[in-house]
Amino acid sequence: SAVISQKPSRDICQRGTSLTIQCQVDSQVTMMFWYRQQPGQSLTLIATANQGSEATYESGFVIDKFPISRPNLTFSTLTVSNMSPEDSSIYLCSVEWDRGGETQYFGPGTRLLVL
Amino acid sequence: TQLLEQSPQFLSIQEGENLTVYCNSSSVFSSLQWYRQEPGEGPVLLVTVVTGGEVKKLKRLTFQFGDARKDSSLHITAAQPGDTGLYLCAGDNTGGFKTIFGAGTRLFVKA
Numbered sequence: 001s002a003v004i005s006q007k008p009s010r011d012i013c014q015r016g017t018s019l020t021i022q023c024q025v026d027s028q029v030t031m032m033f034w035y036r037q038q039p040g041q042s043l044t045l046i047a048t049a050n051q052g053s054e055a056t057y058e059s060g061f062v063i064d065k066f067p068i069s070r071p072n073l074t075f076s077t078l079t080v081s082n083m084s085p086e087d088s089s090i091y092l093c094s095v096e097w098d099r100g101g102e103t104q105y106f107g108p109g110t111r112l113l114v115l
Numbered sequence: 116t117q118l119l120e121q122s123p124q125f126l127s128i129q130e131g132e133n134l135t136v137y138c139n140s141s142s143v144f145s146s147l148q149w150y151r152q153e154p155g156e157g158p159v160l161l162v163t164v165v166t167g168g169e170v171k172k173l174k175r176l177t178f179q180f181g182d183a184r185k186d187s188s189l190h191i192t193a194a195q196p197g198d199t200g201l202y203l204c205a206g207d208n209t210g211g212f213k214t215i216f217g218a219g220t221r222l223f224v225k226a
């Protein structure tokens with residue numbers, strides 16, 4: 001399976017600031033996804049990061065708040081902009097590893113606390 | 116909207132007990148995955164089931180995909196404290212490209 005790393009692993013930020021989370025995969029993958037997991041909750045898909053085109057956002061998530069980059073087949077970033085305490089969450093990237101069919105593999109997550 | 120309903124939401128049991136977690140939907144899925152997530156970590160894939168009626172075993176864990184590919188179960192035999200975590204089912208629908216996650220079952224196994 002693909003090995004996925006995320007940076008930072010955790011951060012504490014002040015409201016109104018922005019944080020960019022990086023996701024690196026050790027293999028080339030077509031599909032990369034960004035999820036949010038609020039405390040004690042399941043995963044909510046934010047967007048699908050497409051290489052060479054704009055990300056596809058789910059209902060309730062917008063590009064101005066969560067801009068995404070996907071410069072190549074092994075890397076993506078998610079920015080959480082103009083943060084508020086409600087953005088405190090775990091942010092996870094995942095990949096649909098091409099040799100793994102439709103199964104998604106997850107990074108370790110970025111734990112964000114906004115004060 | 117497709118939904119995956121997991122039950123129970125929370126389970127606290129003694130070491131050595133057996134348990135079953137259920138994942139149900141009214142929709143058909145082309146495949147279904149089970150993940151376990153420990154605190155501070157991302158979800159880790161346990162198994163993918165694809166064929167209706169399929170049963171897969173992973174040591175003390177038994178996974179079953181319903182004949183109609185609308186539901187699945189995870190059975191743990193002789194649970195151990197190391198089984199503690201959040202268990203998530205996720206399904207890939209047959210008509211689209213999005214994976215749908217259940218709300219999760221939080222399992223706590225007491226020594």
